[in-house]
Amino acid sequence: MDELNIVMPPGQAPGRSFSLKLRSGETGDSIMMFEEAIPVGTKSTFHLHRHSDEVAYFLSGEITFKIGDEVTVGGPGTCAFMPRGVPHAWKSSGAKTGRVQFLYTPAKAGGLIEEQQRTGRGFASMNEHEFDRAVAAPRLGTARTVAALSPRRRRCRIKSGRRTALGRRLMDITYRPAKAEDLEEAERVAQQSGNALRVRHGGQPSPAPPSVAFPKFCRARDPSGLWVAEDGDAIVGFGFSWMAEKFWCLSQLFVKPEMQAKGIGQALLSKTLMQAELNGAANRALITFAYNIASTGLYIKNGLYPREPLYRMAAPAQAVAQIPADAGCDITPIAPRPESGEWPAGEWIGRIDQELLGFRRDLHHQFLLGGGAARAVRIEHAGRAAGYAYISARGHVGPLAIAPGIDAKAVVTTALRCALEGGARQVSLLVPGRADVVMQTVLALGFRIEVPLVLMASRPFGNWGNYLPRDPGFL
Numbered sequence: 001m002d003e004l005n006i007v008m009p010p011g012q013a014p015g016r017s018f019s020l021k022l023r024s025g026e027t028g029d030s031i032m033m034f035e036e037a038i039p040v041g042t043k044s045t046f047h048l049h050r051h052s053d054e055v056a057y058f059l060s061g062e063i064t065f066k067i068g069d070e071v072t073v074g075g076p077g078t079c080a081f082m083p084r085g086v087p088h089a090w091k092s093s094g095a096k097t098g099r100v101q102f103l104y105t106p107a108k109a110g111g112l113i114e115e116q117q118r119t120g121r122g123f124a125s126m127n128e129h130e131f132d133r134a135v136a137a138p139r140l141g142t143a144r145t146v147a148a149l150s151p152r153r154r155r156c157r158i159k160s161g162r163r164t165a166l167g168r169r170l171m172d173i174t175y176r177p178a179k180a181e182d183l184e185e186a187e188r189v190a191q192q193s194g195n196a197l198r199v200r201h202g203g204q205p206s207p208a209p210p211s212v213a214f215p216k217f218c219r220a221r222d223p224s225g226l227w228v229a230e231d232g233d234a235i236v237g238f239g240f241s242w243m244a245e246k247f248w249c250l251s252q253l254f255v256k257p258e259m260q261a262k263g264i265g266q267a268l269l270s271k272t273l274m275q276a277e278l279n280g281a282a283n284r285a286l287i288t289f290a291y292n293i294a295s296t297g298l299y300i301k302n303g304l305y306p307r308e309p310l311y312r313m314a315a316p317a318q319a320v321a322q323i324p325a326d327a328g329c330d331i332t333p334i335a336p337r338p339e340s341g342e343w344p345a346g347e348w349i350g351r352i353d354q355e356l357l358g359f360r361r362d363l364h365h366q367f368l369l370g371g372g373a374a375r376a377v378r379i380e381h382a383g384r385a386a387g388y389a390y391i392s393a394r395g396h397v398g399p400l401a402i403a404p405g406i407d408a409k410a411v412v413t414t415a416l417r418c419a420l421e422g423g424a425r426q427v428s429l430l431v432p433g434r435a436d437v438v439m440q441t442v443l444a445l446g447f448r449i450e451v452p453l454v455l456m457a458s459r460p461f462g463n464w465g466n467y468l469p470r471d472p473g474f475l
């Protein structure tokens with residue numbers, strides 16, 4: 001085949017380039033091989049390939065590899081083998097640009113590189129159709145792929161078919177980007193999976209699936225974070241992540257109860273993590289149920305560690321009515337954020353977000369101000385912005401941001417008073433353990449813990465004394 005040189009799209013390290021040696025289509029999906037030039041300091045994320053083994057042969061330079069727990073430094077002639085399912089990462093650690101030959105077998109894991117080469121673009125910049133084609137093409141289970149397999153490989157796949165606890169033969173699970181029309185079914189899977197977990201831990205089942213509004217909003221802007229797992233025609237798992245600047249957040253990961261502990265959660269997580277990788281994420285985070293050891297263990301295995309405890313706290317509206325009408329701060333409604341054009345509130349809101357979280361999330365404010373929340377208010381103290389609060393129709397407060405140096409008690413009581421005004425029967429919020437003033441304030445009003453949660457992240461971030469997330473998936 002002709003050698004194809006690829007220059008990485010904008011946003012990737014300058015000087016980094018690939019040249020394809022063997023494409024999957026030319027080897028019956030058996031092998032994909034490419035050579036990569038990796039400038040000093042270039043590194044991969046700590047990731048794994050569920051379905052492909054990987055071999056790296058170093059041609060020049062010095063590369064530090066971490067495979068599982070083991071760290072090795074290699075020079076020209078070193079050969080590294082990374083079996084499927086084992087997390088690994090590498091960094092060009094020498095004094096000059098290194099060159100490495102990478103090989104995947106089966107070729108599946110190389111599909112992304114091939115597509116980047118074909119389009120010359122990163123996934124974040126593709127439209128929906130292009131993205132679907134990019135990520136769906138190399139997956140197993142399509143008629144085209146099966147037909148291309150040699151008889152020997154076809155036999156192998158049939159032999160590796162698994163059985164459920166009931167003895168039913170599982171079909172191969174396929175993973176594909178979520179389409180807009182999948183979201184209702186995907187959220188029903190989330191409801192079923194979440195309810196089984198809640199009930200197991202003494203909680204109440206949720207009567208309705210989570211809303212599709214936020215995943216729909218995020219998908220329309222960057223579809224690379226939304227994936228479904230299918231068994232035949234049925235969706236059995238859903239993974240959804242979003243990015244704001246260089247921050248990646250896993251919003252939802254759910255697998256049907258009877259399909260759990262079979263590797264589907266890990267596979268979906270790996271798919272969503274590609275969004276982080278392709279966008280050069282500097283941090284990865286999520287909020288999960290603190291009592292779920294499976295999700296906590298899964299995320300730790302993928303390099304996201306428990307950083308902050310959080311509690312969903314709730315109280316009947318009467319409890320909040322004790323707060324005096326003048327709770328200490330003034331409020332003004334925040335005007336909707338237009339799709340494009342000037343957004344005057346963006347400046348001070350962006351400043352607070354930057355200060356508290358380390359990044360701006362203008363698009364997410366657009367979602368909330370475009371109908372995602374019932375009410376949005378700017379909270380003022382002595383004439384200056386003391387924070388902001390969003391309030392849902394059901395009396396849930398969040399995100400609630402308290403500007404540094406401002407009396408947290410005055411801000412939170414002002415926000416709680418606002419929540420009452422919508423006529424909700426209950427008021428709730430998500431309080432980080434570190435937000436001690438807020439916690440004392442709501443406990444004194446009679447709030448009780450409903451759900452213990454934990455924020456997990458690859459690196460510590462955020463001022464959790466001053467920021468109350470909206471919900472686990474929104475942050």
Ligand SMILES: CC(C)(COP(=O)(O)OP(=O)(O)OC[C@H]1O[C@@H](n2cnc3c(N)ncnc32)[C@H](O)[C@@H]1OP(=O)(O)O)[C@@H](O)C(=O)NCCC(=O)NCCS
Pocket residue numbers: 193194197252253254255256259260261262263264265266267286287288289292293294295296297298301
């Ligand atoms: C969490 C969830 C998505 C994981 O999906 P899954 O398909 O069951 O997970 P997988 O089979 O891919 O991986 C299970 C992993 O959990 C981890 N795990 C499970 N029990 C564990 C334990 N006791 N200690 C540490 N890790 C544990 C392991 O990493 C395990 O993988 P391994 O056995 O290969 O080491 C799924 O169980 C689920 O939907 N749970 C209910 C909803 C939920 O909590 N979602 C997370 C919301 S953020």
